Amino acid sequence: MLSAVVYLTLGSLLAASIQRRSLKFYVLAIAVLLSLIVGISRVYLGVHYPTDVLAGWIAGLVWALLCWLVARWLQQRHKVETE
Structure with missing residues (x-):
């Protein structure tokens, strides 16, 4: 989950500050890939069950989406800089 x-x-916060669409996709793809590799390695090493890893991925995704939404909300209200 961590x-x-x-x-x-x-990845989501960094992608939000990047203008080029292809670079945004690259940053998000690397973030997802790293998360997947860590989760798969946990199952492969026998440290966690697949359901544990799936729950961690879902919880991490929810947290990342919440952080992205809060950052976007703050940017729209001019509480933080957009660039």
């Missing part, structure tokens, strides 16, 4: 929270949150 890897999903960290990588997906950083």
Whole structure:
């Protein structure tokens, strides 16, 4: 869960500040890939059950989306800089 929270949150917030669409996709793809690799390695090493990893991915995705929504809300209200 922690890897999903960290990588997906950083990826979504970083992508929000990038203008080029292809670079946004690249940043988000790397964040998702890193999260997937960590989760799959946890199952492969026998440290977690697949359902544990799936729940961690979902919780991390929800957290990243909430952070992205809050950042977008603050930007729209001019509480933080957009660039």
